[in-house]
Amino acid sequence: MSFVPMLESDVTSWSDESDVVVVGFGGAGACAAIAASDAGASVVIVEAASASGGSTALSSAEIYLGGGTKIQKAVGYDDSVEDVYGYLMDSNGPQADPKKVRAYAEGGAEHLDWLISLGVPFKPSELKERAMMVLTDDCLLYTGSEKAWPYSTRYKPAPRGHNLEVEGDNGGPLLTQILLQQVKQRGVSIHYETRALRLIVNCYGPQQRVVGLVVRQDMQEHYFRAKKGVVLCAGGFIMNEEMVREYCPQFLDNKTQIGNPNDTGSGIQMGLSVGGRAINMHEGFLSLPFYPPATLTFGIFVNGQGQRFVNEDAYHGRIGSFLVNQSYPVYLILNVADYGNYETESWLQAPVVATGETLDELVSELKLPAGQLEQTLKRFNQDVAEGTDTLFHKDASWLKAIEAPFVALDCTPGAGAFFPCFTLGGLDTTVEGAVCSVHEGVIPGLYAAGRTACGVPRRGDGYASGSSVGDATFSGRMAGCSIAIEEQV
Amino acid sequence: MSFVPMLESDVTSWSDESDVVVVGFGGAGACAAIAASDAGASVVIVEAASASGGSTALSSAEIYLGGGTKIQKAVGYDDSVEDVYGYLMDSNGPQADPKKVRAYAEGGAEHLDWLISLGVPFKPSELKERAMMVLTDDCLLYTGSEKAWPYSTRYKPAPRGHNLEVEGDNGGPLLTQILLQQVKQRGVSIHYETRALRLIVNCYGPQQRVVGLVVRQDMQEHYFRAKKGVVLCAGGFIMNEEMVREYCPQFLDNKTQIGNPNDTGSGIQMGLSVGGRAINMHEGFLSLPFYPPATLTFGIFVNGQGQRFVNEDAYHGRIGSFLVNQSYPVYLILNVADYGNYETESWLQAPVVATGETLDELVSELKLPAGQLEQTLKRFNQDVAEGTDTLFHKDASWLKAIEAPFVALDCTPGAGAFFPCFTLGGLDTTVEGAVCSVHEGVIPGLYAAGRTACGVPRRGDGYASGSSVGDATFSGRMAGCSIAIEEQV
Numbered sequence: 001m002s003f004v005p006m007l008e009s010d011v012t013s014w015s016d017e018s019d020v021v022v023v024g025f026g027g028a029g030a031c032a033a034i035a036a037s038d039a040g041a042s043v044v045i046v047e048a049a050s051a052s053g054g055s056t057a058l059s060s061a062e063i064y065l066g067g068g069t070k071i072q073k074a075v076g077y078d079d080s081v082e083d084v085y086g087y088l089m090d091s092n093g094p095q096a097d098p099k100k101v102r103a104y105a106e107g108g109a110e111h112l113d114w115l116i117s118l119g120v121p122f123k124p125s126e127l128k129e130r131a132m133m134v135l136t137d138d139c140l141l142y143t144g145s146e147k148a149w150p151y152s153t154r155y156k157p158a159p160r161g162h163n164l165e166v167e168g169d170n171g172g173p174l175l176t177q178i179l180l181q182q183v184k185q186r187g188v189s190i191h192y193e194t195r196a197l198r199l200i201v202n203c204y205g206p207q208q209r210v211v212g213l214v215v216r217q218d219m220q221e222h223y224f225r226a227k228k229g230v231v232l233c234a235g236g237f238i239m240n241e242e243m244v245r246e247y248c249p250q251f252l253d254n255k256t257q258i259g260n261p262n263d264t265g266s267g268i269q270m271g272l273s274v275g276g277r278a279i280n281m282h283e284g285f286l287s288l289p290f291y292p293p294a295t296l297t298f299g300i301f302v303n304g305q306g307q308r309f310v311n312e313d314a315y316h317g318r319i320g321s322f323l324v325n326q327s328y329p330v331y332l333i334l335n336v337a338d339y340g341n342y343e344t345e346s347w348l349q350a351p352v353v354a355t356g357e358t359l360d361e362l363v364s365e366l367k368l369p370a371g372q373l374e375q376t377l378k379r380f381n382q383d384v385a386e387g388t389d390t391l392f393h394k395d396a397s398w399l400k401a402i403e404a405p406f407v408a409l410d411c412t413p414g415a416g417a418f419f420p421c422f423t424l425g426g427l428d429t430t431v432e433g434a435v436c437s438v439h440e441g442v443i444p445g446l447y448a449a450g451r452t453a454c455g456v457p458r459r460g461d462g463y464a465s466g467s468s469v470g471d472a473t474f475s476g477r478m479a480g481c482s483i484a485i486e487e488q489v
Numbered sequence: 490m491s492f493v494p495m496l497e498s499d500v501t502s503w504s505d506e507s508d509v510v511v512v513g514f515g516g517a518g519a520c521a522a523i524a525a526s527d528a529g530a531s532v533v534i535v536e537a538a539s540a541s542g543g544s545t546a547l548s549s550a551e552i553y554l555g556g557g558t559k560i561q562k563a564v565g566y567d568d569s570v571e572d573v574y575g576y577l578m579d580s581n582g583p584q585a586d587p588k589k590v591r592a593y594a595e596g597g598a599e600h601l602d603w604l605i606s607l608g609v610p611f612k613p614s615e616l617k618e619r620a621m622m623v624l625t626d627d628c629l630l631y632t633g634s635e636k637a638w639p640y641s642t643r644y645k646p647a648p649r650g651h652n653l654e655v656e657g658d659n660g661g662p663l664l665t666q667i668l669l670q671q672v673k674q675r676g677v678s679i680h681y682e683t684r685a686l687r688l689i690v691n692c693y694g695p696q697q698r699v700v701g702l703v704v705r706q707d708m709q710e711h712y713f714r715a716k717k718g719v720v721l722c723a724g725g726f727i728m729n730e731e732m733v734r735e736y737c738p739q740f741l742d743n744k745t746q747i748g749n750p751n752d753t754g755s756g757i758q759m760g761l762s763v764g765g766r767a768i769n770m771h772e773g774f775l776s777l778p779f780y781p782p783a784t785l786t787f788g789i790f791v792n793g794q795g796q797r798f799v800n801e802d803a804y805h806g807r808i809g810s811f812l813v814n815q816s817y818p819v820y821l822i823l824n825v826a827d828y829g830n831y832e833t834e835s836w837l838q839a840p841v842v843a844t845g846e847t848l849d850e851l852v853s854e855l856k857l858p859a860g861q862l863e864q865t866l867k868r869f870n871q872d873v874a875e876g877t878d879t880l881f882h883k884d885a886s887w888l889k890a891i892e893a894p895f896v897a898l899d900c901t902p903g904a905g906a907f908f909p910c911f912t913l914g915g916l917d918t919t920v921e922g923a924v925c926s927v928h929e930g931v932i933p934g935l936y937a938a939g940r941t942a943c944g945v946p947r948r949g950d951g952y953a954s955g956s957s958v959g960d961a962t963f964s965g966r967m968a969g970c971s972i973a974i975e976e977q978v
Contacts, residue, residue, distance in 0.1 A: 002929045004695045094738035204694030206493045246768055246917070249583035272927040275764070279735055282771045305880045307796055325814070369879035375864060390858035391794045428735070438761040440491045 015222035026054020028450025028476035029233035030179035035480030053176035061171035062161035064466030074124035079158035091462030144464025149393030210445035229445030236451035237265025267452035281425035299334035306372030321461035433479030504711035515543020517939025517965035518722035519668035524969030542665035550660030551650035553955035563613035568647035580951030633953025638882030699934035718934030725940035726754025756941035770914035788823035795861030810950035922968030
């Protein structure tokens, strides 16, 4: 599919005209539309699907925000902007964007207030379990590795996942429904089943600016004029096998690409088509969601050397990202008591490859160098007895001797376990959301937000649940505010 | 610096006209010029420096080629195309380009013949030591991890580094001199101290093709017409701090960027400026060159957990790439006998942080979890006694018990050791060297080779010395041949 931009002079007639055209009606697009509208712009949304929500609707929508949000305060957490900033800079590694992280940390509490002002409900309560998602209507949850080494030693931890006040894993649908209502209330024109095909530019070359969008509706092309510009909120590219092979092929074999079917990178491609710059295209979220049950965290992961390689109390995305870089096989070794009945229960789709009333029995069924698992367990159990995981610093609350009867799960990619992944690379944007050019400066009339842009979350091993929906709503809102005050052309 | 392309219609007068303009006179550019000339094209080279050679001249030029080269056969190695292909596909990981690797494996022997036909001298001999470079005039050397696990178990190893017949580490200068002579013999017009500023295109937009180059000579701009097109051979981007920060920031702190000062990514930027696509921009060579002396390979590297993490007989680039992803500190633990006199000798610029007549004395000076190094050494020494490194599969020839007196080097990045790095990302090109567009297909009139393109070597942990000069000369030659048969415009 080619995204070569169309020339304005080739437009025979405009089907639609507005200040701002938003491409994609997920979390980012909705917030961009709301913010642009509130700043006085007329807004049109085009969405390929027949309903709004995008990947946000499919998510748990545990919005990752901190620095002293209303809910954090109500529950009694004294989170600081500096701890959020430090944690996000550190966990996103050398590619972290200090300006974006700074804005996100400083704006976190206010952004939650904004969501609340739109009617998004949060209950001042906390779920204290180690969970992937909140099945009650409680709000706060640790969704990253804040309490895990090494971060726990550097920044004061606080729960920053904000789950909506809704029973079951229904945060995404509820958020979508509320944002849809807010968009409708503002009189935004919404076009479903409308695919963005190409950007429209005033000219080719250095004077180029984006002035509209070619869309396809009912098998016909239409031209939507955007007087202030276009905001690309079309998601990431995990569903585009060709792009994944080109930029992040490690996410193909034995991984499950998650997102909505329209995460095909079309927004990124449109950005590239007018000279936008893509960055961090190799990175993504890659997880082994191995809890609940939380008791599996009492186990230890060992690699093909029979050695541990991570503190098992870290966020599941960190575990997954570490795991895929090990020598295989990788096993999770547990007490049967922490696993439950392995005849009837099956966790994380990983096969139970060994069980044992004795350690000898266990190891005889595993493909590991002789004696090494015994040594690893001996060391771990000694550390447990002394109360400190001296090698990987798993928190004391998760330390429990691993003793017979044992069970071992094969967590090697390809053996059965579920490794969900999605992309974290995209268009480079300013903190306001303007798309950066491969030349100097930005591309006039073009913004991007959510996973079409490269935002706050940048590394699989530093990811926290809720940081994509957090970043999408935050960056969408920033882009909407900013484009609304662009000069009209 | 902006690389916005110039319109042909804005050219007031052409200073020069040829079929092909080659940007950059390193290994890739020289071979592109020779090949294009031999295919009947008139060629102009522009080079920012005042002499030829680029980063090739600074290298050892151990040209990585296999599949049964003349020298491999003469020395008695029966290397096969399939073993080269398998090894390169595997060691370059999921991002390996099967078409490029196939062409390189199948064309290796013939490419060496071509170099020999140009007068590049190779002696039918082998250096059997584990060395980083060849200080004698011997030819063959293992320059990758072919003999190391896991590759040794999958593909028949053969030495593929081809060192030129010259004493000392002088392969790069000699290769440069020979290529220069060959270029001159062909009457190629060479412009030194001439900086490529911008590409010239016939128009902007979908009909665009590259038709020339703006250069700066003597503080004046000149316009060089290229009737068949331009070949970008301007090196990688390791010397451009802004680009490194944008695409591969892990190569900044405590690393040494190696290359020539003009490895500023200008070729990549010019490619991007006309809609070229860049891939693998996060990757690079990153090494801890810890041999010679080869005896250091008898030691073991341990990480902050006091655990080994790699087979120490792997190529130094593989060691470096693994090392930086460990928990720090990272130590190299050795017998003093293998280190030599630590009062007078200093290897790899890494400080000797501990010595010991006993193990207790050694560990007391290291920052490691109590008891773990003891356990690691016990396991290793047991394995040595039994003749098999059961954990990391270091080859038996490198197994030797580690016993008192001990010495430990601090190899943590930042502690003093030298971590050279350069980039392995660049413009995506076809196997012929045409630059791929962000739209479909290629950019008419634009080729790229060497480190301006993303070629055969794609991963730091799978790199082999000589694969950049090998790839540069091979891809330069391919691009030169291909552009020469382009239709003239």
